[in-house]
Amino acid sequence: MLSKGLKRKREEEEEKESLAVDALWLDPGHAAVAQAPPAAASSSLFDLSVLKLHHSLQQSEPDLRHLVLVVNTLRRIQASMAPAAALPPVPSPPAAPSMADNLLASSDAALSASMASLLEDLSHIEGLSQAPQPLADEGPPGRSMGGAAPSLGALDLLGPATGCLLDDGLEGLFEDIDTSMYDNELWAPASEGLKPGPEDEPGKEEAPELDEAELDYLMDVLVGTQALERPPGPGR
């Protein structure tokens, strides 16, 4: 099952999880950050924001506003740290511009990929509840509800991603896994037939673009996998 199975945590338990930052958080007049040189201040703010993001996403039902504001702030901080590498273990000598750009690009990509996968996972969890909500979630007919279809690949990233957001080898970890089976475009028509919910518009929009060969392949895949398991409705 994909849900975390966690009850909403009490605030005391939440604070225990951020042991390292407790002292920092509880001291309202924390001077170190204010007095630190700008680069170090940005870096510690960056770390703090990453921690907050991590913390927020670990909750069974994150506060979306808090999450979005932290992510946007993180992006701002990261943008301001552009000249220096964002990854702590990577030394940042005054290297050639191309090297710095590569570092920035990879850290950007890694962070973006991590944040993207975490937000995607969030949408998947939200999407699980959308299937059984019958009428209330309908808009005017024909309009896409904009529901993000689940990206099952993102779930694989959840574990390692939260643990090492700054690890730029993230993509490399999954190189050997063929995730083409989990691309949502392939699944959309199938879930269409199995569970007619308010989320059928994305499927409808993508289906016309599949040509016959792809459709045949699809059917083979579906027939093959349906023989293996019967999901209770791959709700989105």
Add this chain to the structure above:
Amino acid sequence: MGLSASSKPLPIQEGQPWEMKTPADIISTVEFNHTGELLATGDKGGRVVIFQREPESKNAPHSQGEYDVYSTFQSHEPEFDYLKSLEIEEKINKIKWLPQQNAAHSLLSTNDKTIKLWKITERDKRPEGYNLKDEEGKLKDLSTVTSLQVPVLKPMDLMVEVSPRRIFANGHTYHINSISVNSDCETYMSADDLRINLWHLAITDRSFNIVDIKPANMEDLTEVITASEFHPHHCNLFVYSSSKGSLRLCDMRAAALCDKHSKLFEEPEDPSNRSFFSEIISSVSDVKFSHSGRYMLTRDYLTVKVWDLNMEARPIETYQVHDYLRSKLCSLYENDCIFDKFECAWNGSDSVIMTGAYNNFFRMFDRNTKRDVTLEASRESSKPRAVLKPRRVCVGGKRRRDDISVDSLDFTKKILHTAWHPAENIIAIAATNNLYIFQDKVNSEMH
């Protein structure tokens, strides 16, 4: 300015069975009804307490009507969403009164997911003199009945009955932050982080989605809806605010789906004040139309702003609530206080605006005289009939005797919820789990 409020604190206090110092009693919303006769509060435990203003007594003309408890009921219970394995909090996020159309009062109360319509009725008479039943309701032995009588209505002790008339469930995937009753008195809207739904008050099994800002890919999500309200007079207009500090005025007659705004109100960022936290502090936590319908009031972390509906480029007035916090934003980010959502309120004549702050302080700004005052809601400083003393926060430099220094402000004592009587100078202030009601006896007319 003449706003010397005389205070009559009404903490939920001794003798009342519901007062406990537990988190469940933290007041989460406060709302006067349209006449100001009733005041509803919702709390973290899912309870609603309604206060009623006593009619002025001729015997004691000095005690203008004071508020006493009228009814208490459990509106929402904690629920468990089995699909997501999540607990749904019973905390009441918002209460909105319906305009009164008959002897009964009605209100909408909502938690994160479900809105309920409650009907409040009074019973002060009961029929007596039944032919077939005796005084206790037991059936009489028919042989003892020798004559017929007509039952008569006799007065009884007032009984207030509350019943849930409608439950509007399953309309929201995300957390509901606002509800607003339309001036047509037939529909209302509910807003969550990404969507706004329009409901008919009599229909619970469906709603119309009128705003949807959810991106196709959640990774593109950068903005959420923070508050929304219907225009007080034009039933087709409503406004919603965002976490990026913008306001969108929408016209339901223009399109079925109001993703495209009619007007966008946004103030350009001040380059001299730019920081990492610029966006967070610009996030609008509350939006309220003026009673006239001509202006909007917004609250962000450090300011309250008045907007003219005819001018989208910038607010017409900006008031600093606690600018001394601007240099402390980093610490406030660390302890999450920067995410606190304060509400704001207009007085009945739209001449004064009010909002809460930290240390149990609340602020009032007179739009005409441009004077402002800081007051404190606490038991120590609010004896009955005492006049509230203005407070001051000093930021270094010359310090007067009763000033509070910025560093000794208590950030756990936040006044997030305030309400102003629709016609008179009576305000309700929620300070954690205490409710304070202050009345201005000196200047009871609007000015």
